[in-house]
Amino acid sequence: MQDFNPLRLPTxxxxxxxxxxxxxCAGFLLSGSAWAQTLEITAARVQxxxxxxxxxxxxxxxxxxxxASLQFQAGILQLGKQRPWQAIxxxxxxxxxxxxxxxxxxxxISGSPxxxxxxxxxFQVLRSGGAGSLHFQLEGAKLGxxxxxxxxxxxxxxxxQTRGEVALSDWVSALNLLPATWxxxxxxxxxxxSSGAGWSQISAVHFRxxxxxxxxxxxxxxxxAQNVAAQLSGDGHLQGxxxxxxxxxxxEGGILWSPWYWAAPARPVVMQSRWRQSAKNWHLERxxxxxxxxxxxxxxxxxxxxxxxxxxxxxxxxxxxAPLFTTWIKPLLPASSFAAQALLAGHLHFSVAGNPALxxxxxxxxxGDFSTQxxxxxxxxxxxxxxxxxxxxxxxxxxxxxxxxxxxxGPLAVRVLLHPGGFALQQPVDLHLLxxxxxxxxxxxxxxxxxxxxxxxxxxxxxxxxxxxxxxxWPPFTGTIQASIPRLTYHAxxxxxxxxxxxxxxxxxxxxxxxQVQNFLGVMPLLRANVSVQGLQLKPLTDAFHFGYxxxxxxxNLRNLYLLNWSPExxxxxxxxxxTPGVPQKISYQAVQSITKLGGGDxxxxxxxxxxxxxxxxxxxxxxxxxxNLSNGVAELSGVHPENxxxxxxxxxxxxxxxxxxxxxxVSWDELLARLKTAMETGPQMHTGE
Amino acid sequence: MMKQALLKxxxxxxxxxxxxxxxxxxxxxxxxxxxxxxxxxxxxQVVGEVYKAAAHGAVSTPTAPTLSAPAQVAPAPAVPAAxxxxxxxxxxxxAHVAGYLLAxxxxxxxxxxxxxxxxxxxxxxxxxARAQLESIAAQMRPYFESGAVGWTANGLVAIHDASAVxxxxxxxxxxxxxxxxxxxxxLYQQIANxxxxxxxxxxxxxxxxxxxISKAPAGYWYQNASGQWQKK
Numbered sequence: 006m007q008d009f010n011p012l013r014l015p016t017x018x019x020x021x022x023x024x025x026x027x028x029x030c031a032g033f034l035l036s037g038s039a040w041a042q043t044l045e046i047t048a049a050r051v052q053x054x055x056x057x058x059x060x061x062x063x064x065x066x067x068x069x070x071x072x073a074s075l076q077f078q079a080g081i082l083q084l085g086k087q088r089p090w091q092a093i094x095x096x097x098x099x100x101x102x103x104x105x106x107x108x109x110x111x112x113x114i115s116g117s118p119x120x121x122x123x124x125x126x127x128f129q130v131l132r133s134g135g136a137g138s139l140h141f142q143l144e145g146a147k148l149g150x151x152x153x154x155x156x157x158x159x160x161x162x163x164x165x166q167t168r169g170e171v172a173l174s175d176w177v178s179a180l181n182l183l184p185a186t187w188x189x190x191x192x193x194x195x196x197x198x199s200s201g202a203g204w205s206q207i208s209a210v211h212f213r214x215x216x217x218x219x220x221x222x223x224x225x226x227x228x229x230a231q232n233v234a235a236q237l238s239g240d241g242h243l244q245g246x247x248x249x250x251x252x253x254x255x256x257e258g259g260i261l262w263s264p265w266y267w268a269a270p271a272r273p274v275v276m277q278s279r280w281r282q283s284a285k286n287w288h289l290e291r292x293x294x295x296x297x298x299x300x301x302x303x304x305x306x307x308x309x310x311x312x313x314x315x316x317x318x319x320x321x322x323x324x325x326x327a328p329l330f331t332t333w334i335k336p337l338l339p340a341s342s343f344a345a346q347a348l349l350a351g352h353l354h355f356s357v358a359g360n361p362a363l364x365x366x367x368x369x370x371x372x373g374d375f376s377t378q379x380x381x382x383x384x385x386x387x388x389x390x391x392x393x394x395x396x397x398x399x400x401x402x403x404x405x406x407x408x409x410x411x412x413x414x415g416p417l418a419v420r421v422l423l424h425p426g427g428f429a430l431q432q433p434v435d436l437h438l439l440x441x442x443x444x445x446x447x448x449x450x451x452x453x454x455x456x457x458x459x460x461x462x463x464x465x466x467x468x469x470x471x472x473x474x475x476x477x478x479w480p481p482f483t484g485t486i487q488a489s490i491p492r493l494t495y496h497a498x499x500x501x502x503x504x505x506x507x508x509x510x511x512x513x514x515x516x517x518x519x520x521q522v523q524n525f526l527g528v529m530p531l532l533r534a535n536v537s538v539q540g541l542q543l544k545p546l547t548d549a550f551h552f553g554y555x556x557x558x559x560x561x562n563l564r565n566l567y568l569l570n571w572s573p574e575x576x577x578x579x580x581x582x583x584x585t586p587g588v589p590q591k592i593s594y595q596a597v598q599s600i601t602k603l604g605g606g607d608x609x610x611x612x613x614x615x616x617x618x619x620x621x622x623x624x625x626x627x628x629x630x631x632x633x634n635l636s637n638g639v640a641e642l643s644g645v646h647p648e649n650x651x652x653x654x655x656x657x658x659x660x661x662x663x664x665x666x667x668x669x670x671x672v673s674w675d676e677l678l679a680r681l682k683t684a685m686e687t688g689p690q691m692h693t694g695e
Numbered sequence: 696m697m698k699q700a701l702l703k704x705x706x707x708x709x710x711x712x713x714x715x716x717x718x719x720x721x722x723x724x725x726x727x728x729x730x731x732x733x734x735x736x737x738x739x740q741v742v743g744e745v746y747k748a749a750a751h752g753a754v755s756t757p758t759a760p761t762l763s764a765p766a767q768v769a770p771a772p773a774v775p776a777a778x779x780x781x782x783x784x785x786x787x788x789x790a791h792v793a794g795y796l797l798a799x800x801x802x803x804x805x806x807x808x809x810x811x812x813x814x815x816x817x818x819x820x821x822x823x824a825r826a827q828l829e830s831i832a833a834q835m836r837p838y839f840e841s842g843a844v845g846w847t848a849n850g851l852v853a854i855h856d857a858s859a860v861x862x863x864x865x866x867x868x869x870x871x872x873x874x875x876x877x878x879x880x881x882l883y884q885q886i887a888n889x890x891x892x893x894x895x896x897x898x899x900x901x902x903x904x905x906x907x908i909s910k911a912p913a914g915y916w917y918q919n920a921s922g923q924w925q926k927k
Binding site for chain 1: 817818822823826854857858862863865867868869870871873878
């Protein structure tokens with residue numbers, strides 16, 4: 006099947022047309038001397054390689070006056086694969102004094118790719134020796150304005166100049182530029198100059214099309230453009246194959262291709278390229294894009310004429326990270342993700358290629374910054390490569406400083422191995438924070454498959470509790486955290502561990518199991534875990550607060566702990582001292598007061614009772630413990646064991662002996678926190694005992 | 696002796712009848728019906744708070760709901776528990792016992808158990824879902840007010856007329872609607888899970904669907920049962 010090319014008539018068709026014209030002209034001449042005569046020529050079908058016309062009828066009628074009228078009709082005109090033109094009718098006043106001119110031309114077409122067309126105009130044909138010219142003008146509602154000037158020399162060389170203005174809507178649908186259900190609008194002004202050595206061949210073309218107030222919209226409105234002003238210009242020359250250059254300039258308007266939206270910057274976006282058609286491919290070569298406020302890039306595109314896939318390259322792109330992220334990357338992120346609120350700064354150099362799926366990436370980030378409400382990275386440097394079909398590529402990722410939930414992180418230098426589906430650390434890496442080190446024994450990421458995300462394994466050494474509690478505005482703790490981190494994964498906003506996190510704290514061991522954080526770094530993160538402590542030394546713990554002095558060893562657990570936005574939402578907790586050889590179990594008067602207040606009492610209120618107890622710095626105890634079940638904003642309290650309808654929090658031993666028994670089992674969680682705060686903030690800090 | 700033997704015989708007969716009836720009445724089908732009224736009250740509360748958050752444009756953690764009593768399945772009338780104490784039993788004739796047990800078992804079969812009056816909405820999962828929904832609500836409000844989006848008949852949000860907002864505002868619309876629907880779906884599932892009935896998700900969703908529409912401010916668009924868009 007040969008494609009129709011309106012600029013190049015096949016030789017066979019040319020012969021047929023010439024014979025037809027000769028016959029037509031001969032007929033006219035033969036009847037020209039007659040008075041008020043009519044010449045009518047009909048043809049059932051005239052055809053070329055890519056066109057045909059049926060039911061042709063031309064009628065020339067001469068009158069007593071010197072003017073003659075010309076009428077012509079065509080039942081069907083088929084051009085290439087386009088919808089056929091039907092019922093074409095035209096008439097005009099024909100003058101033959103200076104060449105042939107046809108004025109007061111009326112043209113009506115009942116069926117065309119543009120629907121019904123009507124227009125008025127004129128044309129003039131001049132011949133001088135072997136040279137000739139044709140001047141044609143037509144104007145109509147859908148046709149717009151069309152002016153055509155063709156000149157041919159005796160040698161056969163010809164030139165054609167055309168220009169016109171059309172309303173875009175009908176033409177877009179007629180040429181199937183957009184799906185039939187889409188709406189479009191705007192005005193297009195165009196002009197084209199073409200020339201050829203022989204009348205059936207075209208050898209050069211120059212074109213320019215200018216769009217004003219261009220717009221389109223899909224039925225759902227998610228693909229649309231408004232008030233677009235753009236210009237497409239270029240040229241082409243036939244030198245064995247067609248080649249030339251093309252430039253697209255976008256001056257005004259906005260384009261939405263959900264989820265992306267681009268607004269024309271103050272200075273126009275310009276894309277220019279050389280183009281070439283070979284036997285098998287269309288090529289755009291040595292292309293350049295200049296997008297003000299974003300950056301520049303070179304590009305090349307190759308598309309086979311038949312079959313195969315489009316091949317594209319974007320090379321040496323130099324773009325500003327901020328607009329790149331805002332305009333191109335952010336729309337791809339879920340609206341609620343933490344990264345969607347990120348701010349970026351810096352310049353990125355990169356090259357990408359695809360056919361048409363992404364095939365390779367090379368990048369170089371000499372300096373960049375990244376910040377969100379939850380984390381920030383400063384002085385980011387990265388370079389590397391990735392290939393969809395390359396088993397292993399390498400990349401470097403460094404930062405000078407960073408923060409995570411306001412926790413300062415030290416510099417990082419990471420070398421990673423990139424494979425088509427993800428990355429992995431080339432060697433273990435250390436990240437310094439809060440006087441300690443987070444050691445990444447393993448860190449990997451996967452971006453293909455259903456379990457895309459990150460996973461890590463490592464440990465934490467020597468992290469200062471004092472610094473951590475200060476930054477997090479928690480009660481001040483002392484000591485350091487040593488923790489082993491089993492496999493920890495991040496997938497679809499959720500962090501979870503497959504094993505047990507363990508940390509050394511206050512001489513004891515803290516274990517966190519079944520850890521899961523949903524919506525990590527997002528809005529309202531929800532943490533779920535089971536926590537247990539063993540062998541916690543109460544002395545350093547209580548030293549950290551204005552709570553009073555307690556010595557002893559504490560065991561306990563928080564089961565089904567839920568933190569919503571890092572605040573406790575629910576848990577079942579129970580903590581109780583365990584007798585340990587060599588560790589005295591003593592409690593100060595101040596601590597007794599604090600625990601009494603925590604349990605809902607007013608402290609040791611009796612005058613003589615208080616006076617008596619004040620005489621002693623510390624008291625011995627046999628059991629100290631408390632249970633708290635938090636649910637629905639209400640904490641249900643318990644102690645080491647029940648007694649007389651209440652619960653024993655402190656069971657003393659020896660003399661003087663102090664017992665604390667609580668009777669108020671249910672208390673609002675906010676009230677309990679307020680009591681804890683009061684207990685820790687009031688009263689002098691007393692350091693007693695050893 | 697004869698009288699004692701007769702009494703002993705009658706006691707054994709009564710026990711036999713009792714045993715048979717206990718066996719019969721143990722085959723009770725307990726139907727747990729969806730607590731529609733409680734779900735409606737919960738939907739009223741949650742929807743009200745989300746609309747309020749949208750109006751104020753503030754992100755707030757929802758307070759603990761007042762409808763907090765855990766759902767409890769009313770136990771089916773258990774025959775052994777309903778049976779009289781042995782001391783009383785001795786004073787009853789087998790006919791009395793049989794009549795009572797028949798009535799009880801009939802009641803157990805013909806009066807299915809119903810779920811407790813309130814739905815539990817205090818689980819951390821529900822709280823998180825509500826907080827997330829309220830944080831998106833302020834972003835969704837302009838789209839609802841302009842008619843760009845509306846409520847579907849199944850308690851989710853769909854794009855009604857994207858062209859109702861400027862091009863730039865449309866860019867993130869699909870993603871926002873998608874996030875909102877994920878959060879809504881999660882809320883319905885979390886409420887169902889919190890009440891020990893993951894299978895209630897669909898009914899909870901339908902209850903919320905009606906409430907989103909009934910409590911929506913004037914001018915909001917919604918789909919009716921046949922899927923046609925209407926303006927409130």
